[in-house]
Amino acid sequence: MNTLALSQNPSGGSPLRRFSNLLYRRPNLYLSLLLVPPLLWFGAIYLGSLLTLLWQGFYTFDDFTMAVTPELTLANFAALFQPSNFDIILRTLSMAIVVSIASYIVKAYAWTLLLAKGGVAQWFVQHLGLEPVLQFVLGIPGVGGSTLSTSHLGRFMVFVYIWLPFMILPIQASLERLPPSLLQASADLGAKPRQTFMQVILPLSIPGIAAGSIFTFSLTLGDFIVPQLVGPPGYFVGSMVYAQQGAIGNMPMAAAFTLVPIVLIAIYLSIVKRLGAFDAL
Amino acid sequence: MTLAVQFTNVSRQFGEVKAVDRVSIDIQDGEFFSMLGPSGSGKTTCLRLIAGFEQPSAGSIRIHGEEAAGLPPYQRDVNTVFQDYALFPHMNVRDNVAYGLKVKGVGKDERLKRAEEALDMVALGGYGERKPVQLSGGQRQRVALARALVNRPRVLLLDEPLGALDLKLREQMQGELKKLQRQLGITFIFVTHDQTEALSMSDRVAVFNKGRIEQVDSPRNLYMKPATTFVAEFVGTSNVIRGDLAKQLSGNPQPFSIRPEHVRFAEGPLAAHEIEVSGLLHDIQYQGSATRYELKLENGQTLNISQANNQWLDVSAQHQTGQRISARWAREAMVPLSDTVAGGV
Numbered sequence: 207m208n209t210l211a212l213s214q215n216p217s218g219g220s221p222l223r224r225f226s227n228l229l230y231r232r233p234n235l236y237l238s239l240l241l242v243p244p245l246l247w248f249g250a251i252y253l254g255s256l257l258t259l260l261w262q263g264f265y266t267f268d269d270f271t272m273a274v275t276p277e278l279t280l281a282n283f284a285a286l287f288q289p290s291n292f293d294i295i296l297r298t299l300s301m302a303i304v305v306s307i308a309s310y311i312v313k314a315y316a317w318t319l320l321l322a323k324g325g326v327a328q329w330f331v332q333h334l335g336l337e338p339v340l341q342f343v344l345g346i347p348g349v350g351g352s353t354l355s356t357s358h359l360g361r362f363m364v365f366v367y368i369w370l371p372f373m374i375l376p377i378q379a380s381l382e383r384l385p386p387s388l389l390q391a392s393a394d395l396g397a398k399p400r401q402t403f404m405q406v407i408l409p410l411s412i413p414g415i416a417a418g419s420i421f422t423f424s425l426t427l428g429d430f431i432v433p434q435l436v437g438p439p440g441y442f443v444g445s446m447v448y449a450q451q452g453a454i455g456n457m458p459m460a461a462a463f464t465l466v467p468i469v470l471i472a473i474y475l476s477i478v479k480r481l482g483a484f485d486a487l
Numbered sequence: 488m489t490l491a492v493q494f495t496n497v498s499r500q501f502g503e504v505k506a507v508d509r510v511s512i513d514i515q516d517g518e519f520f521s522m523l524g525p526s527g528s529g530k531t532t533c534l535r536l537i538a539g540f541e542q543p544s545a546g547s548i549r550i551h552g553e554e555a556a557g558l559p560p561y562q563r564d565v566n567t568v569f570q571d572y573a574l575f576p577h578m579n580v581r582d583n584v585a586y587g588l589k590v591k592g593v594g595k596d597e598r599l600k601r602a603e604e605a606l607d608m609v610a611l612g613g614y615g616e617r618k619p620v621q622l623s624g625g626q627r628q629r630v631a632l633a634r635a636l637v638n639r640p641r642v643l644l645l646d647e648p649l650g651a652l653d654l655k656l657r658e659q660m661q662g663e664l665k666k667l668q669r670q671l672g673i674t675f676i677f678v679t680h681d682q683t684e685a686l687s688m689s690d691r692v693a694v695f696n697k698g699r700i701e702q703v704d705s706p707r708n709l710y711m712k713p714a715t716t717f718v719a720e721f722v723g724t725s726n727v728i729r730g731d732l733a734k735q736l737s738g739n740p741q742p743f744s745i746r747p748e749h750v751r752f753a754e755g756p757l758a759a760h761e762i763e764v765s766g767l768l769h770d771i772q773y774q775g776s777a778t779r780y781e782l783k784l785e786n787g788q789t790l791n792i793s794q795a796n797n798q799w800l801d802v803s804a805q806h807q808t809g810q811r812i813s814a815r816w817a818r819e820a821m822v823p824l825s826d827t828v829a830g831g832v
Contacts, residue, residue: 391573393560395587
């Protein structure tokens with residue numbers, strides 16, 4: 207009886223119990239109590255110290271006494287634009303930009319060297335005695351070219367190299383979701399590993415393959431750098447848009463071309479959807 | 488008579504942990520054999536060793552006389568009904584059932600015919616076009632059963648197949664499984680942690696504890712003549728009396744078991760073959776078909792007494808908690824128990 211009365215009256219009991227009952231009845235209070243400490247921490251330690259540092263930028267530094275005095279001035283910020291200081295900024299900025307672009311372009315460029323006449327790829331092919339095979343493949347119209355680096359095959363290899371991670375990650379995610387008991391059930395029913403792969407693993411990873419192919423499809427469709435670096439002459443949609451609005455200045459034509467990948471991706475998405483690839487998502 | 492499955496000193500170690508420890512079992516052909524034990528007792532690992540999902544660290548496993556250690560699952564003439572059913576979500580029910588025949592190269596007409604027959608057998612005829620997600624738990628369970636049986640295995644392994652079903656459905660499926668097993672005459676090896684399920688369905692039951700077998704016996708013997716304290720306490724409810732009280736009552740320090748329904752309230756003079764104890768009535772629980780009384784003995788031990796409610800007269804009304812009461816049982820009802828794990832049987 208005593209315990210019953212206790213649980214019916216939330217204001218009774220020890221202070222701790224009353225407090226916990228209060229939190230139970232006021233979820234918003236509970237949430238704010240949970241959130242305030244980390245927000246305070248973040249505000250004080252991170253933003254606070256940053257603002258303090260920035261505020262110091264308005265103080266005056268006396269060159270003779272080497273002392274800081276709290277007299278507010280904009281001289282420090284103006285000094286940023288002195289040539290000697292501005293150089294530092296430019297040097298850092300340009301390196302940041304170049305590195306960002308290069309990590310993409312260098313990959314593509316590296317392949318032009320690898321695939322070029324006398325490049326590493328050809329050296330390998332030579333030493334393996336496979337030159338006739340290479341010549342045959344390069345001779346196939348629509349695939350080949352005069353060298354690997356100016357062939358469709360070379361361009362294909364570079365695209366695959368650059369966009370492959372976007373395909374691997376979704377497929378890996380769909381494989382991880384596959385319950386191991388399904389694979390055991392397949393083996394238990396007499397399927398050899400190859401049959402289990404074809405009948406169970408592959409069909410169940412189709413949503414992952416579809417998601418990955420949406421990435422690779424749209425990224426390849428919009429790319430305008432790789433086609434300029436590797437492969438035979440001739441524009442891709444992306445490089446055409448780039449050329450029309452940049453060098454030629456024909457913005458209307460560039461805009462018209464822009465519509466093409468949008469429409470193609472829309473068609474592609476509807477096909478993938480119709481095939482049921484999103485059903486399992 | 489050939490043995491369906493024979494374990495000889497089989498061990499399975501996962502790092503330092505011995506999931507199965509020197510287990511020897513002989514399972515007869517055509518037997519309904521259950522492996523009973525709490526979770527982590529090694530029963531499921533034993534089943535997976537038979538299926539081929541695990542390989543033994545030591546010992547020999549023979550399936551119908553042939554050494555199976557080292558064989559992959561797809562080369563064994565056994566099929567499994569999985570705990571989570573493991574139906575292929577991208578195939579309809581018919582393709583799920585026909586899968587085993589398909590991968591073995593059975594022609595399309597024949598495998599679809601046999602799949603339909605198997606579905607009829609589990610009363611799911613006409614469900615072939617549905618996807619597993621469109622079925623209830625009980626229906627999925629039947630599909631899993633049909634998918635295994637369509638291959639006509641000589642041994643069927645069932646890994647807690649009824650665990651996810653509600654009580655009524657579970658009891659119904661127990662009866663159907665038992666009927667199916669008699670009808671087909673194949674060996675069923677059934678893993679469960681539910682002792683009533685094991686007792687009601689099996690020809691024989693192996694009780695597992697910490698990777699070892701405590702006892703292999705018929706359900707009746709398991710209940711009436713438990714060999715160890717673990718079996719007495721795990722299978723049904725038991726009063727296990729140990730130490731000084733055991734010596735005082737039976738004249739022997741060996742622990743013994745007395746079932747609650749073998750104890751009755753004292754009435755009339757004490758017969759020569761009877762033993763009497765007394766204590767305070769601590770709790771009364773009405774359970775429908777029986778009423779359970781908890782008696783606190785002088786040494787602090789609790790004695791459970793179960794009395795069948797088979798009379799119109801309400802017997803429980805005569806007793807109240809706090810009352811001092813004497814209870815008796817026949818000497819023959821006491822089963823001496825060994826404390827050690829029995830090891831391989």
